[in-house]
Amino acid sequence: MEKNPYLPYAAHIEEAWIENDARDIKSFRVVFDDSADAGAFSHVPGQFAELSLPGMGEAPFGIASAPTETDHLLFSVKRAGLFTTELHSLDPGSPIGVRGPMGRPFPWDRMAGKDLVIIGGGFAFTTLRAAIVEILDPANRGDFGSLLVVYGARTPGELLYRPELAEWQERDDIDLHLTVDQADEGWTQNVGVVTSLLESLKPASQNAISIVCGPPIMIKFTIVSLLNLGFDEEDIILSLEMRMKCGIGMCGRCNIGSKYVCKDGPVFSRGELRALPVEY
Amino acid sequence: MTEKTIAHTDLDRFLDCLKEAGTVYVPAKDEAGEVRLAEASNVESVALAYRNFRMSPKAFFLPQNQTLLRFNEGRVEEPAPPDQGTSFLFGVRPCDARALLALDEVFLSGDDEDPYYKRLRENTVVIALACERPVASCFCTSVGGGPGDGAGSDVLAVALEADLLLKAQTPRGEQLLSSVEDLLADAAPEAIQQAEELIRSAEDQISPVRVDNSAELLREQYDSPIWEEAGLTCLGCGTCSYLCPTCHCFDITDEMRGKTGRRVRTWDCCAYPLFTLHASGHNPRPSAKERWRQRIMHKFRYAVENFERLFCVGCGRCIRNCPVNMDLRRVLKRVGV
Numbered sequence: 001m002e003k004n005p006y007l008p009y010a011a012h013i014e015e016a017w018i019e020n021d022a023r024d025i026k027s028f029r030v031v032f033d034d035s036a037d038a039g040a041f042s043h044v045p046g047q048f049a050e051l052s053l054p055g056m057g058e059a060p061f062g063i064a065s066a067p068t069e070t071d072h073l074l075f076s077v078k079r080a081g082l083f084t085t086e087l088h089s090l091d092p093g094s095p096i097g098v099r100g101p102m103g104r105p106f107p108w109d110r111m112a113g114k115d116l117v118i119i120g121g122g123f124a125f126t127t128l129r130a131a132i133v134e135i136l137d138p139a140n141r142g143d144f145g146s147l148l149v150v151y152g153a154r155t156p157g158e159l160l161y162r163p164e165l166a167e168w169q170e171r172d173d174i175d176l177h178l179t180v181d182q183a184d185e186g187w188t189q190n191v192g193v194v195t196s197l198l199e200s201l202k203p204a205s206q207n208a209i210s211i212v213c214g215p216p217i218m219i220k221f222t223i224v225s226l227l228n229l230g231f232d233e234e235d236i237i238l239s240l241e242m243r244m245k246c247g248i249g250m251c252g253r254c255n256i257g258s259k260y261v262c263k264d265g266p267v268f269s270r271g272e273l274r275a276l277p278v279e280y
Numbered sequence: 281m282t283e284k285t286i287a288h289t290d291l292d293r294f295l296d297c298l299k300e301a302g303t304v305y306v307p308a309k310d311e312a313g314e315v316r317l318a319e320a321s322n323v324e325s326v327a328l329a330y331r332n333f334r335m336s337p338k339a340f341f342l343p344q345n346q347t348l349l350r351f352n353e354g355r356v357e358e359p360a361p362p363d364q365g366t367s368f369l370f371g372v373r374p375c376d377a378r379a380l381l382a383l384d385e386v387f388l389s390g391d392d393e394d395p396y397y398k399r400l401r402e403n404t405v406v407i408a409l410a411c412e413r414p415v416a417s418c419f420c421t422s423v424g425g426g427p428g429d430g431a432g433s434d435v436l437a438v439a440l441e442a443d444l445l446l447k448a449q450t451p452r453g454e455q456l457l458s459s460v461e462d463l464l465a466d467a468a469p470e471a472i473q474q475a476e477e478l479i480r481s482a483e484d485q486i487s488p489v490r491v492d493n494s495a496e497l498l499r500e501q502y503d504s505p506i507w508e509e510a511g512l513t514c515l516g517c518g519t520c521s522y523l524c525p526t527c528h529c530f531d532i533t534d535e536m537r538g539k540t541g542r543r544v545r546t547w548d549c550c551a552y553p554l555f556t557l558h559a560s561g562h563n564p565r566p567s568a569k570e571r572w573r574q575r576i577m578h579k580f581r582y583a584v585e586n587f588e589r590l591f592c593v594g595c596g597r598c599i600r601n602c603p604v605n606m607d608l609r610r611v612l613k614r615v616g617v
Contacts, residue, residue: 004358004395005392005393005394005395006348006349006395006532006543007349007356007358008356010356052356054349054351054354054356054534054536054541054543055351055534055536055541056534057532057533057534057543058532059559080559080560081559083559084559095354097356241558242556242558242564243555243556243557243558243559245530245531245532246530246532248390248391248392249386249390249391249392250386250387250390250392250394250528250530251529251530251531251532251548252386252528252529252530252548252550252578253529253548253550253555253556254556255574255578255582256564257577257582257585258581258582258585258586263390263391277502279564279565279570279574280564
């Protein structure tokens, strides 16, 4: 019998830690209770899942781990509403349901062989982390050209995955630039908005694809910068957020025009979005 | 499949045969004198002269509240399927039967099938009854249907003077008719002609609304001032979508009592501000303007783009029952459809 799409996989929180100085973003390492479920849950970076807490409901979150990290899923969640507040209060070992994977991932077929420009802002770095880990895997790294990552946050303490960012900055197969709006003591890297840094780096747009995730205002200006750098609208890849319930295109609330963010997205090219109403 | 007839005097025997196979619902007057679908065992006499039910029969397929999961002491379980067997809906109007084809697109045509809808759809047989006297707000003939349209039903019935003309629309309908073969006669040419006249006369009573090209025309009307005006009138009460046979949007919430509870699906409505409100406070449809636009765009443009089908069957319920007299026909006319 086909699996009931509303029935979550049984899983538990293996480990949880605070990601930022504001202490409102937590990362959760989630492990399936049944290894067969772990095998059945086969995701591609860019996709999301619905986390489920009986009595509290469900909410969609981008999957921050790569498929190469086979023993767990990673979610980084900002405390915002009822569900996320409850989630933040849970201890390791707590049961949690997972539905998914859902949605259209980053366009990996089109990314193959291209130079990649990944631009992130604030806590919208989760599925970008999944993409970077996937690309950096030795089995995959040769499939792509250069990898430029520009990541900005308001302050150094608001950058996610800081230990990992530091490791990546030591490597020569990824060119990672960090920037903050406001430096603190000890910050020796860039200060300023992502777009200024991007424009000073001047990545070539030929044979390149850019993925942009961040707050709306950052996305708006980053698109302008990328277009000025010569990127085609189809080569600017964005990921949207929307209130969701079912996650499978039925409950009817996450549409932008005729497209449902849950199943036709959340990843869209700038060109695709331009054909849709600006209702997001 | 040829048309059959059954004498009105044999209708009770026909329904008794169906009762042996499952639960039968028939049109009958309630205490307030309003005709609605009621379980046949509790009904003294079947009503045949009614316009349409106030509530569409969509609740038989998409209940207003439906348990998706049960929570029990930390376990998460699928609810046991209801053991009611087959349901027979006798007397559904053609517009409401046609609406099932729209719901099928949503719940059965995608990558995922909705198992709850699927089970109810598979276990429910629809016997539609052609309309003799449409209401002023009916416009089924403009949206692909008609008072004698059999689409979405298993059997289409036409009430004639002495008998009912029956025509199977699906293999399941054929099976049903052959199971009550003893009660049926081959329809006489006069009966077929009488039915055709009855349907034609009903068609003539319906005022057409132009909706062809609606998807194309609405594509140009996203920024029309009409949405602002409609939004100023709309109360956001949701009556239109609760009564609409094709509206299917739903919410999912959890209900707990102690350590047991359920995850329940409930009808929702795009007219409500919370429908699209993000946890951050951002709302992509912040006012009634955007929400009314969504309602019309979804039915007359987005559904056409996704399924090549209007998500309106012209039943007119939203027009008849709106507390502030909103009329989507007027809005469609204004945007040039």
